[in-house]
Amino acid sequence: MKFFVDTASLDQIQEANDLGILDGVTTNPSLMAKEGITGQDNIYKHYQTIADMVDGDVSAEVIATDFEGIVEEGKRLADIAPNIVVKVPMIKDGVKALSYFRDNGIRTNCTLVFSAGQAILAAKAGATYLSPFIGRIDDINWDGMGLIGQIAEIYAIQGYETEILAASIRSSKHIVEAAQAGADVFTCPLSAAMGLLKHPLTDIGLEKFLADHRKGNS
Numbered sequence: 542m543k544f545f546v547d548t549a550s551l552d553q554i555q556e557a558n559d560l561g562i563l564d565g566v567t568t569n570p571s572l573m574a575k576e577g578i579t580g581q582d583n584i585y586k587h588y589q590t591i592a593d594m595v596d597g598d599v600s601a602e603v604i605a606t607d608f609e610g611i612v613e614e615g616k617r618l619a620d621i622a623p624n625i626v627v628k629v630p631m632i633k634d635g636v637k638a639l640s641y642f643r644d645n646g647i648r649t650n651c652t653l654v655f656s657a658g659q660a661i662l663a664a665k666a667g668a669t670y671l672s673p674f675i676g677r678i679d680d681i682n683w684d685g686m687g688l689i690g691q692i693a694e695i696y697a698i699q700g701y702e703t704e705i706l707a708a709s710i711r712s713s714k715h716i717v718e719a720a721q722a723g724a725d726v727f728t729c730p731l732s733a734a735m736g737l738l739k740h741p742l743t744d745i746g747l748e749k750f751l752a753d754h755r756k757g758n759s
């Protein structure tokens with residue numbers, strides 16, 4: 542399972558990259574705004590910086606919502622670096638643009654996915670990645686993780702090659718459950734991924750090993 546960090550923060554990306562387990566980065570317009578990156582030139586420069594920092598895929602989201610606009614913006618984003626993946630919303634013109642990008646060798650991440658039906662459309666349109674938003678589904682008391690399992694089953698039965706990128710992950714529990722449900726990738730803030738480290742028995746065991754070592758060497 543691949544690990545993408547879901548942020549536009551260069552510090553967080555560097556910290557995740559330094560761990561040696563980072564496979565890519567996802568961003569969205571809200572995450573860019575959170576870092577104070579505004580204006581198209583600055584946003585594109587920021588994508589360039591991120592793409593240079595990491596070996597893996599970097600999702601850069603289009604703002605346009607019409608086919609021509611998505612295609613034009615997607616081509617410009619894809620030209621920034623070979624590891625840029627164009628993030629396209631799950632709307633009718635987005636599906637058309639996903640097909641266009643597939644036919645023209647541009648890799649994509651279909652975002653804002655909340656149902657298995659949307660996942661089928663994105664796979665048929667040749668999306669490279671599919672981003673179901675687990676946390677936001679849970680927020681409205683539906684079953685985010687159930688959707689990951691459902692999509693994984695459908696993709697396996699149908700032989701779709703689109704990778705399931707579990708997004709809107711809020712906790713380490715989400716990560717483990719997404720892995721079990723068949724997601725190919727998880728993307729989350731670094732803090733959620735670091736939650737995977739935590740276990741009280743590890744802390745207690747380490748404390749005892751170090752205490753015994755100190756005793757033996759005093």
Ligand code: G3P
Pocket residue numbers: 547567569672674676677708709710728
């Ligand atoms: O990858 C999508 C993600 O950024 C959305 O997360 O927490 O805003 O629902 P969240």
